[in-house]
Amino acid sequence: MAEPLVLxxxxxxxxxxxxxxxxxxxNALNVDLMKELAERVQEMERDPEVGCLVLTGNGxxxxxxxxxxxxxxxxPVDMELSEPxxxxxxxxxxxxxxxxxxxxxxLGGGLExxxxxxxxxxxxxxxxxxxxxxxxxxxxxxxxxxLPRAVGKSAAMEMVLTGEAxxxxxxxxxxxxxxxxxxxxxxxxxxxxxxxxxxxxxxxVRMAKEAILSAxxxxxxxxxxxxRRAFYFLFASQDQKEGMAAFLExxxxxxxxx
Ligand code: HXC
Numbered sequence: 001m002a003e004p005l006v007l008x009x010x011x012x013x014x015x016x017x018x019x020x021x022x023x024x025x026x027n028a029l030n031v032d033l034m035k036e037l038a039e040r041v042q043e044m045e046r047d048p049e050v051g052c053l054v055l056t057g058n059g060x061x062x063x064x065x066x067x068x069x070x071x072x073x074x075x076p077v078d079m080e081l082s083e084p085x086x087x088x089x090x091x092x093x094x095x096x097x098x099x100x101x102x103x104x105x106x107l108g109g110g111l112e113x114x115x116x117x118x119x120x121x122x123x124x125x126x127x128x129x130x131x132x133x134x135x136x137x138x139x140x141x142x143x144x145x146x147l148p149r150a151v152g153k154s155a156a157m158e159m160v161l162t163g164e165a166x167x168x169x170x171x172x173x174x175x176x177x178x179x180x181x182x183x184x185x186x187x188x189x190x191x192x193x194x195x196x197x198x199x200x201x202x203x204x205v206r207m208a209k210e211a212i213l214s215a216x217x218x219x220x221x222x223x224x225x226x227x228r229r230a231f232y233f234l235f236a237s238q239d240q241k242e243g244m245a246a247f248l249e250x251x252x253x254x255x256x257x258x
Contacts, residue, residue, distance in 0.1 A: 005033040007058070008040040014051035014198030015191055016044035023059025029109045030067035031084055038090035045094050048257065051198030051205065053094070054190045055117055056101040057110075062126070065108025068135065088141050092116045095206050097197050101190035102126045103183055107165065112141035115150065118209060120176065121190045122168040123183040128176065129165030149216055150176045201239035201255040 007019040018040055020027040027033075044050045057063055066084075074082075091098070091113070100106075100114035103123035111128050114120050122128070130143045138144060139160060148156035151174040159166065171177045181189045197205060207230040214226050234240050238258045246253035 004036065005030075006036040006040050008043070010044075010047070010050065011191065013195035014049060015194040016047070016050040016053045017191070018044070018053060018055045020055070020057045020063055023057075023061075025067070025069075026061040026064035026105055027057045027059065027110070028065060028067040028069070029063055029113065030070045031082055031087075033067075034084065034087035038087035041091050041094050041098075045096055051096065051200070051202055052194040053096060053098040054101055054187075054194045055098055055113075056187060056190070057103070059104075061104035061110070062100070062102040062106040063110030063113060064105045065110050065131070066141070085141065088113070088116065092142075095209070096202075097194075097205065097209055099190050099194055099197075101186050102128070102168075102177070103186055105165075108132050108139065108143075109141050112139060112143045112146070115142060115146040115176075118212075119178050119193065120171075121186065121193065122171055122177040122180050123186040124168050124180055125183050126168040126171070126177075126180075127165040128168070128171050129163065130160045131163040131165070133161060134163040146216075147176075150174070199255075201237070201243060201253075202257040203237045203239060204234055207234060 003021065005021055007021050009017045011017055018037065020033065020037070022028060022033060041053065044053050097119070098117040099119045099121060100117035101121050102114050103126055106114050106126060106128045108131055111130060130139045130147065132139050144160060147159065155174050166174070168177065168180045172180050179189070211227045211230055214223050218226070239255045242255060243253045
């Protein structure tokens with residue numbers, strides 16, 4: 001049997017670990033890999049024991065982009081019929097938080113995939129960029145939209161128009177990643193964050209993720225209305241009663257996800 005293109009593992013503490021697994025080509029994201037990734041994400045999404053996902057790359061990169069070999073000879077109609085973005089959409093739509101643990105190259109579709117995740121933690125050796133311009137195309141999986149929202153117009157223009165990658169340190173300054181670690185502790189740190197999220201009440205975690213994502217898609221007034229409705233709604237959850245009772249009784253809460 002062929003080696004899986006994505007390795008999936010359920011870890012202690014409610015964490016699902018996914019590893020992109022085409023290390024010989026720096027985890028170039030071909031259609032089959034993205035399909036497998038979408039399937040594994042959906043399985044983890046359905047699994048009540050998983051509260052948070054971590055996505056990382058096997059080998060010396062997170063992902064060096066979409067598979068150029070696969071794309072090079074395609075026509076627009078080939079591209080449209082192969083519907084590459086259906087799988088990407090599944091990842092973005094996942095209701096559970098996903099942390100991208102990025103080391104080495106996160107280029108093109110690799111960076112776009114990381115930006116579809118909710119938190120990016122980067123190793124000091126990470127290089128993040130949108131080099132598509134050098135290939136005669138532009139980012140196609142959200143880079144022209146998510147990058148400016150993350151780093152602002154000027155830095156996004158610079159990255160997309162020159163195709164030059166930035167360091168982890170620069171990505172931290174720009175707010176593209178939330179923290180930078182030594183390469184040897186990257187996964188450990190991402191898993192620590194994931195366990196911290198997975199032990200929180202899952203309904204509130206889902207609402208918080210959805211509310212923050214809505215900040216990118218709507219007006220401030222509508223976003224605030226959405227937040228307030230979600231806030232009120234959470235008072236109908238058992239976990240809100242438990243969380244507040246536990247605080248008042250000075251004991252650790254036992255959340256049920258209800
Ligand atoms: C296919 C790739 C690849 C890619 C690397 N490889 N990136 N194959 N698609 N995106 C392969 C190489 O061909 C090589 O295979 C092996 O991985 C190792 O890469 P090297 O180039 O030998 O390594 P190195 O010299 O260290 O250079 C690393 C690199 C370079 C700087 C990351 O590989 C590179 O520039 N890659 C392309 C990056 C890129 O342009 N990404 C954007 C793609 S477009 P062999 O068989 O020769 O050993 C995109 C659009 C997204 O992402 C749209 C959404 C669908």
